[in-house]
Amino acid sequence: GAVVSQHPSRVICKSGTSVKIECRSLDFQATTMFWYRQFPKQSLMLMATSNEGSKATYEQGVEKDKFLINHASLTLSTLTVTSAHPEDSSFYICSASVIGTDTQYFGPGTRLTVL
Amino acid sequence: EDKVVQSPLSLVVHEGDTVTLNCSYEVTNFRSLLWYKQEKKAPTFLFMLTSSGIEKKSGRLSSILDKKELFSILNITATQTGDSAVYLCAVDVQGAQKLVFGQGTRLTINP
Numbered sequence: 502g503a504v505v506s507q508h509p510s511r512v513i514c515k516s517g518t519s520v521k522i523e524c525r526s527l528d529f530q531a532t533t534m535f536w537y538r539q540f541p542k543q544s545l546m547l548m549a550t551s552n553e554g555s556k557a558t559y560e561q562g563v564e565k566d567k568f569l570i571n572h573a574s575l576t577l578s579t580l581t582v583t584s585a586h587p588e589d590s591s592f593y594i595c596s597a598s599v600i601g602t603d604t605q606y607f608g609p610g611t612r613l614t615v616l
Numbered sequence: 617e618d619k620v621v622q623s624p625l626s627l628v629v630h631e632g633d634t635v636t637l638n639c640s641y642e643v644t645n646f647r648s649l650l651w652y653k654q655e656k657k658a659p660t661f662l663f664m665l666t667s668s669g670i671e672k673k674s675g676r677l678s679s680i681l682d683k684k685e686l687f688s689i690l691n692i693t694a695t696q697t698g699d700s701a702v703y704l705c706a707v708d709v710q711g712a713q714k715l716v717f718g719q720g721t722r723l724t725i726n727p
Contacts, residue, residue, distance in 0.1 A: 535714070544704060544717045545659070560714075594658045604650070605715060607658040 504528055505597050507608035514585055515616055521581045522611045524595030530575040531597035535605060536568075539592040551578045585615040618643040620707050622718035630726050633695050637721045639705030640687040647710035649681055649688050654702045654720070662690070662703075695725045 504527040514520050524534055532553050537545040549570050551557040557570035569581040578597075582589055592612050596605040620641045629635055641649065648666045652659035663672045665681035665688060672679050676695075681688045692699055702722050706715040 542722075544719045545706075546717075547714050550714055596658075604661065604664055606661065607652075610658045 503599060503604075503606040505595065505606050505608040507593075507595055507611050509611060510609060511612045511614075513614045513616065516586055517584055519581055519583045520585055520613060521579055522593055522595075522613075524578045524580070524597070524608050526576045526597045526606075529597075529599050532575065532600050533598045534572055534578040535596045535598075536570060536578075536580050537594045537596070539594060539610075545594065548580075582613065585613070587615045589613065590615045618707070618709055618716045620705055620716050620718035622703075622705050622721050624721060625719060626722045626724075628724045628726065629695060631695060631697060633725075634691065634693045635695060635723060637690040637692075637703050637705075637723070638687060639689070639718055641705075641707045641716075641718075642686065643707050643709050643716060645710040646683065647708040650706045650708065650715065651679055651688070651690050652704040652706065654704055655700075659704055692723075697725045697727055699723060700725045 506525045508523045512520055534551045536548045538548050539545050547560050548563045549557045549559045551570045551572040553572045553575050559565045567583055572578040592610050594610040596607045598605050623638045648664050650664050651662040653662055663679045668683040676693045679690045702720040704720045705718040
């Protein structure tokens with residue numbers, strides 16, 4: 502149980518385009534989903550916390566107009582990287598909390614490469 | 617500022633050795649401490665610790681928390697090459713609804 506999927510697993514795009522990444526909890530409902538970014542050989546950095554039906558809470562230094570998060574249902578959150586630039590190239594990971602517990606379950610991640 | 621520090625950052629041992637990974641933390645409102653193993657993709661959950669002194673065990677892996685000294689250790693006995701990974705420690709901060717991650721320990725097990 503507690504499986505989280507992400508789509509796509511890998512995306513390559515041109516500079517200036519927008520990229521949408523989906524995060525789904527497959528077999529449970531998640532009131533809260535989290536978006537992380539991980540640069541090579543570095544730890545996970547929380548970007549934002551997303552609660553179903555409300556606006557996401559962004560961490561300091563993360564541009565909310567650039568990284569649009571939508572948490573439309575209890576099983577789906579999306580992260581859109583708008584006007585992507587090469588410095589946005591990274592590994593983006595989502596996680597979801599099972600309702601009533603503290604444990605976060607991670608998706609497999611999406612590797613974004615911006616040319 | 618909430619902070620989680622892991623040591624060592626990198627460790628190389630031979631198969632069969634026992635390793636101890638360290639995680640210390642300073643957070644405003646501790647709720648729990650979690651250990652994850654990260655290979656090529658996203659982290660996989662290992663343990664969640666909330667109480668001091670109670671060892672959690674799963675096969676060759678075990679972990680314990682000391683809430684007085686604000687640290688946790690992750691032990692791996694009889695290491696195998698498949699244990700090679702980055703081990704991440706994270707603290708769940710109560711009220712903040714977020715995990716604060718340490719830098720990770722890159723463990724390499726040589727045959």
